[in-house]
Structures are given as C-alpha cells and as structure tokens.
Amino acid sequence: MTATLRIAEGHSPAPKSEVGHSVQVKDLDLQFGAVKVLNDLNLDIGEGEFLVLLGPSGCGKSTLLNCIAGLLEPTDGQIWIKGQNVTWKEPNERGIGMVFQSYALYPQMTVEGNLSFGLKNARMPKDEIRRRVARAAEILQIEPLLQRKPGALSGGQRQRVAIGRALVRDVDVFLFDEPLSNLDAKLRADLRVEIKRLHQQLRNTMIYVTHDQVEAMTLADRIAIMKGGVIMQLGTPDEIYNRPQSLYVADFIGSPSMNFITGHLEGGTFKAGGMSGGVVLPMEGYRFATPQVGDRPAVIGIRPEHVITGELVASAPVTHEVTVELVEPMGSDTLVWAQVAGERFRIRMDGQARVAPGDRLPIGIDPSRASLFDKKTEDRL
Amino acid sequence: MAEFSTNPATLGASRMDDGPRGPRPRRVLSSTNIMLYGTLIIVALYYLLPLYVMIVTSLKDMTEIRMGNVFSPPVEVTFQPWVKAWAEACTGVNCDGLSRGFWNSVRILIPSVLLSITIALISGYTLSKWKFKGSEIFFAILIVGAFIPYQVMLYPIVILLRDSGIGISNAINTVWLPVCETFGGECRRVRVQLFGSLSGLVIVHSIFGMPILTLLFRNYFASIPEELFKAARVDGAGFWGILFRIMLPMSLPILVVAIILQVTGIWNDFLFGVVYTRAEAYPMTVQLNNIVNSVQGIKEYNVNMAATLLTGLVPLTIYFVSGKLFVRGIAAGAVKG
Numbered sequence: 001m002t003a004t005l006r007i008a009e010g011h012s013p014a015p016k017s018e019v020g021h022s023v024q025v026k027d028l029d030l031q032f033g034a035v036k037v038l039n040d041l042n043l044d045i046g047e048g049e050f051l052v053l054l055g056p057s058g059c060g061k062s063t064l065l066n067c068i069a070g071l072l073e074p075t076d077g078q079i080w081i082k083g084q085n086v087t088w089k090e091p092n093e094r095g096i097g098m099v100f101q102s103y104a105l106y107p108q109m110t111v112e113g114n115l116s117f118g119l120k121n122a123r124m125p126k127d128e129i130r131r132r133v134a135r136a137a138e139i140l141q142i143e144p145l146l147q148r149k150p151g152a153l154s155g156g157q158r159q160r161v162a163i164g165r166a167l168v169r170d171v172d173v174f175l176f177d178e179p180l181s182n183l184d185a186k187l188r189a190d191l192r193v194e195i196k197r198l199h200q201q202l203r204n205t206m207i208y209v210t211h212d213q214v215e216a217m218t219l220a221d222r223i224a225i226m227k228g229g230v231i232m233q234l235g236t237p238d239e240i241y242n243r244p245q246s247l248y249v250a251d252f253i254g255s256p257s258m259n260f261i262t263g264h265l266e267g268g269t270f271k272a273g274g275m276s277g278g279v280v281l282p283m284e285g286y287r288f289a290t291p292q293v294g295d296r297p298a299v300i301g302i303r304p305e306h307v308i309t310g311e312l313v314a315s316a317p318v319t320h321e322v323t324v325e326l327v328e329p330m331g332s333d334t335l336v337w338a339q340v341a342g343e344r345f346r347i348r349m350d351g352q353a354r355v356a357p358g359d360r361l362p363i364g365i366d367p368s369r370a371s372l373f374d375k376k377t378e379d380r381l
Numbered sequence: 382m383a384e385f386s387t388n389p390a391t392l393g394a395s396r397m398d399d400g401p402r403g404p405r406p407r408r409v410l411s412s413t414n415i416m417l418y419g420t421l422i423i424v425a426l427y428y429l430l431p432l433y434v435m436i437v438t439s440l441k442d443m444t445e446i447r448m449g450n451v452f453s454p455p456v457e458v459t460f461q462p463w464v465k466a467w468a469e470a471c472t473g474v475n476c477d478g479l480s481r482g483f484w485n486s487v488r489i490l491i492p493s494v495l496l497s498i499t500i501a502l503i504s505g506y507t508l509s510k511w512k513f514k515g516s517e518i519f520f521a522i523l524i525v526g527a528f529i530p531y532q533v534m535l536y537p538i539v540i541l542l543r544d545s546g547i548g549i550s551n552a553i554n555t556v557w558l559p560v561c562e563t564f565g566g567e568c569r570r571v572r573v574q575l576f577g578s579l580s581g582l583v584i585v586h587s588i589f590g591m592p593i594l595t596l597l598f599r600n601y602f603a604s605i606p607e608e609l610f611k612a613a614r615v616d617g618a619g620f621w622g623i624l625f626r627i628m629l630p631m632s633l634p635i636l637v638v639a640i641i642l643q644v645t646g647i648w649n650d651f652l653f654g655v656v657y658t659r660a661e662a663y664p665m666t667v668q669l670n671n672i673v674n675s676v677q678g679i680k681e682y683n684v685n686m687a688a689t690l691l692t693g694l695v696p697l698t699i700y701f702v703s704g705k706l707f708v709r710g711i712a713a714g715a716v717k718g
Contacts, residue, residue, distance in 0.1 A: 071611050092617030104608035108630040117626075118616030165616070177608075 020047030021083060022205035023068060023173055028077035030063060030229075037063050039229040041077070048203045052216040055226035056252075061209045062177055064226070068207065069098050069175050082172055092121070094173075097166025101178040103158040105150035111161050112146040115168050136167040139198070156187045163198070176208040180215060192218060213253055217241065225249050243287075243371070247378035250301045250371050256335055258301040259345045262375065265298040270372065272300070273341030281318050285368035289380045297375035300367075304335065304346040308364030309353070316364020322347075324359045336361065439463065439686035446682050462683035466691055470684055472671040473660060479688055481661075482668030485579070486648060486695075489664055492583045494643045497590035501639070502632075504591070505598025506624050510610050520599065527592035535656055538585060539576060542657065546575035577659045585657055586647050594639055601635040602628060641703050645696040665692050 025043040029036070037060045045051050053061040066072040068079055070091040078087045086094045105114050112133060119129045137143045140160045150158055159179055166174055176195070180188040196219055199206055210216055216223050217237045224234045225248075233245045244250035250258050261279065263272025270281040281300065308316045322338035322345065329351065336347040336355055347363060355361060372381040408414075434451055439462050441455040468478040475481060507513075508520050550573045561568040575581035605628065613623045654664040663671070669692045673685045 066611075069611075069615060071614060090617075091611075091615045096615065098612065098615045100608040100612060102606055102608050104606060104612040106609065106613070106627055117613075117618070121617035121622060162612075165612070169616075 021045070022047045022049065022081070023207065024078075024080040025064070025068065026078040026080065028064070028067060028079070029075045030060075030067060030072065031075045037229050038067070038074070041229070041231065043224065043231065043234075045205060045207065048205055050199050050206045050208065050219055050221045052220035052223045053207065053209045053226055054211065054213060054216040054223050054252075056211060059226040060229040061211075061226050063229075065175050065177055065207060065209050068173075069096055070094050092118070095171045096173045096175055097169045097171040098175040098177065099159070099162045099166055099179045101181050103150070103155075103162045103182070105158055105161055105165075107150055110147050110149055111142065111153070111164075114150065114161055115146075115164050118165065118169050132168045132170065136164040139167065139201070140164050155183050156191060159183065159191060163195075167202075172205060174204050174206040176206065176210075178210055179208075181210070181212070188215075195219065213255065217253075225252060242369075243380070244301075245289075245380050247299060247301070247373045250373070254303055256304050256346050256348065258303050258371070259307075259340070259343075261300050261302070261341050261343050261345075263298060263300065263341065264295070265293065265372070265381070266295050268293075270298060270300050270367070279318070279320060279341050279365075281365065281367045281370070283367050283372065285317070285366075286370065286372065287368070288372075293381050298381060299373045299375050299378075301371040301373065302365060303369075304348040306366065306369045307347045308366065309347060309349050309361070313362045313364040316366060318365045318367065319362060320365065321360055321362050324355050324357050324361050326357060327355055435686045435690055439683050439690060441683055443679075443681065443683060459683075462681070463687040463691070465681075466672070466684045466688035470672045470688065472663075472668055472675070475661070479665060479668055479672070479691055482663055482665035483691075485658075485662055485668075486665040488579055489582050489586070489654075490644065490647050493586035493590070493647050494640065496583060497587040497594060497643055498636070498639050500587060501591055501594030501598050502629075502636075503624070504595045505600075506602050506628060508595065509599045509602040510623070510628075511620065520595075523592050523595055527596075531589070531652060535652075539656070542576035542581045542584070546573050546581070549573045549575075576657065577662070579658065579662055582653060582657045582662075582664075585653050586650070589653075590643055590646070594643070597635060597639060597642075598632075601632065605631060637703055637706050641699060644699050648695050 021044060023043075023045040025041055028038050028041040030038040041064065043051075043064075053064060055061045063072060067074050068081075070079075070086065070089060070093075074087070078085055080086065081094055081096070091098075106117060109117065115133045115136060116129050119132065133146075134143075137146060140163060142157065142160050142164060145153060145157060145161070150161065153161065159182075162179070179195070180191055183191060192215055195206075195208075199219075208215075208219060217240075220237055222234060222236055223240050225232045225240065227248060233240060233249045235243075235245075240249065240253055244253060247260070251260070261272045263270055263279075265283075268283050270279075270283055272279050313319055320340065322340060324336055324338055326337035328335040328337070331351055333351045334349045334353050334355070336349055338345050338347060338361065347361070349355065373379060374381055437452070437454055438446060440458050440460070442457070442459050442461065445456060466478055467480055469476060470478040504523075508516055550571060553571045553573065557571055558568055575584065609627065610623060613627050618626060649666060650664070651666045651670065654667045655670075658664070658667075669688050672688050
C-alpha cells in the first residue's frame, strides 16, 4: 500500500511512502443546510489501488464518491487527481469513469451509442471511437449486444455496458457506486469476480462504494469503513477483519457478526460474568495496541468462526462449556447459539457437526485472536 | 399450454369431487353488469345526442328546420350551410365566413404552442435537474401564477403590451434611423405593435401556458433517474447536450400531453382573443361567436351548427390523432433503462 491516511478521530496508522498518488481527498467538508454529511475527511489513494468505501446507508460513502466525481460541490476542502487540483473541474475533465447502481444507460441509444456518447462529446475522431468501443466490447464480451437497446438487455448485461462506458474513456480512475446491488445473488458473485479480473488486467485506480462486506473483503486492496461522514478505519481486508480498531468496525465486519462479552480487564486478564457461566481469559499472546494497558471495564470480541470446537478444544488456551440453545444449519457450516457470561454467543461449527438444543458443548477460545475494546471509548486496546 | 387445457367433459366427472378448481366462472349477464353497462350506454347516448342534432341540423335547409323535427335525419342532404359558414357568412363588414378566423387561429396557434412548450421545457428541465439557489422559490412563484384569475390581469396586460410595443419601437428607431440616414435612404419609423396584433396574443398565450406546462415538465424530468443525468455529466454532456440528446428523446409522452393541452387550450380560447386582437385578427372562436350571436336578419340554425362543428374540428382531430400517439408514447417511455 502506497498511501497515507489522516483521520480526524486520531487513530492514524503510520504514514507510508509518498509515491504515486492517484486520488487525494483533502479536508473535505460537505453540508446540506445544517446537516454535515462529510466531516473534515482525508483520504489518499495510491496508483492502481482498489479502495472500497464500506458503510451502512447514510454514512456518506456515496456522497464522497460523488464529490470525487465532481457531481457534488464540496462545502470546503480539495480533491486532487493525478497530482492536479480538480476541485473546480467538471466531471468529464477529471479523468474519471463512473458506474452507477441503476446502470443509468441512455434508454434511447443502442449499446454502441451508449459507449460512444462520451467520446463523441469529447469530439474524438470516428476511427478512434470505433477502435475503443470494439476494445471495450471485447474485454467485457458484449460484442453481440452492440446494436441492441438497453431495454433488451438483462441486468448483468446492462451493468457490463455501464462498465464499458467507463472503460472506453480510457480514464485513470474508475468510480463504482454500488454497481452490483441491483443484481441477483448469483450474478452479483459472477460480476464481482469479473470486476476483480478487470482490475488485475487494467491496473487502474478503482474506488468502489458498497454496503456489502463480502464485496468489500473480496475486491479491496484497502477498505475504508465509514460512519456518519468520517472514516472509522482504513486498512487492508486482513487488518479490518483481524484487528478492528473500534467496536463499531468489529461489529460491522463479519457474518455472522462478532460475539461481544462485557467485563473487566484486571492485570492482563479479562473477567466477565458472576459465579455461574463466568469466563476468565488470560490475555497472554494478545497484541495490545498500546504497551501499557491499565485495569478498566472492557469488551472482548470473539468471532464465531474463531471459537474452537471438537477435538482441538483440549489444546485451546482457554476452555469453557456451554449449553446449546439453538442450531442454524447452513449447509457448509452450522451456527450454534449459546450463552457465555450471560450474553448471546454464536459458534460456527462444521456443517457435518451433530448438535441439538440442550447438548453440552465444550468450546475453546484463543485470546490472541480475540479483539479487546475499552468499554467507554470503544477503541481497541 | 394447449396440452393442459384438456376437455372438461372427460375430466369433469373425476374432478367434481374435490370442489372448485381453476378460474371461477363468471356470468356475463349478471345484474351488476346489466346495471353497469346500461347506465354507461344511457350516459353515452345523452352526451352524444347534442352532437347528433348539430350534425343533422347542419345538413338540412332552413325550410326543413322550420318544420321542427329536431331529431329527424335530413330529408334532403345539403352542404350549402357548411359552404356558407366557411366562406360566406358575415361578421361585421367582412363576408368571407369562418375561413379568415380559421387562418388567424392557425397563425396564433402554431407559434404559441411552439414558444410556450419550448420555454416550459427548458424551465422545467432547469428547475428539476439544474437547481440553483432560490429555484424552489422561483418555481413556487410561477405556480402561484396559475391560481390568479385571468380577469385580474386582463387590463394590466393591455397596458403592458401597448407600452412595451412603443418602447421596443423607440429603442429600434433610436438605432435604426441614424444608421439609415447616414446611408441616405428613404427612412420611415419602425413601428412594433404588440397590442391588437397576433404577435401580442402569442406572447400572452405563452406566458399563461408557462405555470402549468413548467409544472408538467418539471415533474416529468424529476421522475427521470438522477443517475442518468449524472452519467451524462461524467460523459461530458453539458446543459444543452443533456437536454437535447438525453432528456428530449425520453420526453415524447409528456410532449404529446403538452401539445394536446396547449392546442386545445389556445384554439378554444375566447377571452384573450377578443381582448388582445382587432376585428381583422380575431381568432376562429371569436368569429364563431360573432356569426352565431348576430342579431340582425333571420337565425340560420344550419349555418350556425356547421360553423360550430367547423370550429370544434381541430381539437377533435387532435384528440383522435394524438390519443393513439399518446398511448404509444407511454409504452415507449415504459422501457426502463
């Protein structure tokens, strides 16, 4: 990763090398009347990077993308693309291509017309237009569709054409605004792989907005998790998944979501619950974010897939026994609901596991794979 | 499909046992249907009767009309009343029938429709897709205009047209006359007359068409997805490019609606026609009134009926022709992109 991030909140990773900026967002503010949608936002995206903006609806991720595209005017701040300040430039002068959720194809034009519209507006010679349309159609395998109107295409084909419209413009930066949200599950998975392949082939910078964490985890070089107009955490999918910086990020990423147990950190040991069903987790092997962590109320987060079951329990650092309350078989794996220290606790087991409600189930927990948060600030400890 | 709709006679018996199956049978001659269609037919006849009487009467001569059988078809069909209504009927000193009014109306109608729709199209597009500071207030003010009764504005507009005509004339003359004189030509003062002329009436129609048409176009454009507009901007299309190349080709249904609205509205207008034009420029409606309501001589019912039908022919044609187009337009617009 060749980029740096400064976040207003303060937990900034160490700045990395300054080579090859593609898109830079500097101190961006955006207000609609009294509502602050984006708040002093900074973001550096490296050359050829695939960055995913992830967050729930209304977190400002699409707004940020629209600002980068030049479709929305920021209240304050700057947008730089390829080392140029494009804050006051029109969308077509920024060297960007954009793909929308609703495809936004021009309904009265053929696929070829849709692809060439932007090039015609740029007064490009006809030969060049034809060459570029042919190339894009080849990459996306939509050659047989060129003379059709969008109305005669399926959802997946429409979205390919929409990607093609960005492709023909031969731009440095691709912007995707939830491009797969209107497609059904299977098509979404297919097109997701295709977008990834496209990125590997073209090596363009891509900024991708989604609320789907699977898309984010599979596609991204880095993920920016947004909430209320600020970036909560920016990091590789691995960092986001394994070392979430806050309770919010930990809860947001992962399906089924992380188990949380509220308790107390005392002398390097996490304790929760009373006499019955309480847990004591010695936090040896856990990488604390800061070297000196004093005693305090804390929340521990354990991913359901990190709970050890079966024969391996014996070798786990901490063992515990729970009563199975509910079983959700999902084919490839089975989700077991139980209680630990008086709180709901999900355990992901192999799909072949034979468990029934009422069973006593021995489980193992590895504190080094858990996440520990301060109860008050909700930041990672 | 055909294979499954097996003969009910053979299968019926075995399937009778397990009760209702498939679509519920409906009786065509139920009491509800008789009531419903009976009422509809009676109401339709009631509304068609005047039209029938008009057509029948317009094809009779005066002796036959005086016999008083209003509903009876003409014994001897004559087209003389139609000819007279079109080309010979007198209004005031002019005895060239409705034809003069017809051409006046056409000369008012075409520029008014074009101008009012063009203005409303552009303002509706701006107000929905290129919102500026205060555009909502601007729109609200425009809509309020639709609620002010015309009568209130009649006289102020008379003054406005008269004075702006004089103003424009003066402005042109202050430039034109000196230029003309330096080249030593025969120079006459240019006189622009808005009040009492067809161009004045065109302006009035365009202004009064604006609120409702702008509302129509604004709402239609607002229903076109915002992302389409954004995509066009990323593709480098500007204000006019998006309007003409993206929005306009998608606007056929609403254009047809606007044309129907304006053609019938302007053609049927009487008030503005009588107030803002002079006798020789009267539109067809005003002339029709002058023919039908003339008090001198005998009342020629057949000519009056023919004249009325002639005047109503244009909106009637528009409804018939564009009705089809309208449906097709909606169908074309239904294909989502």
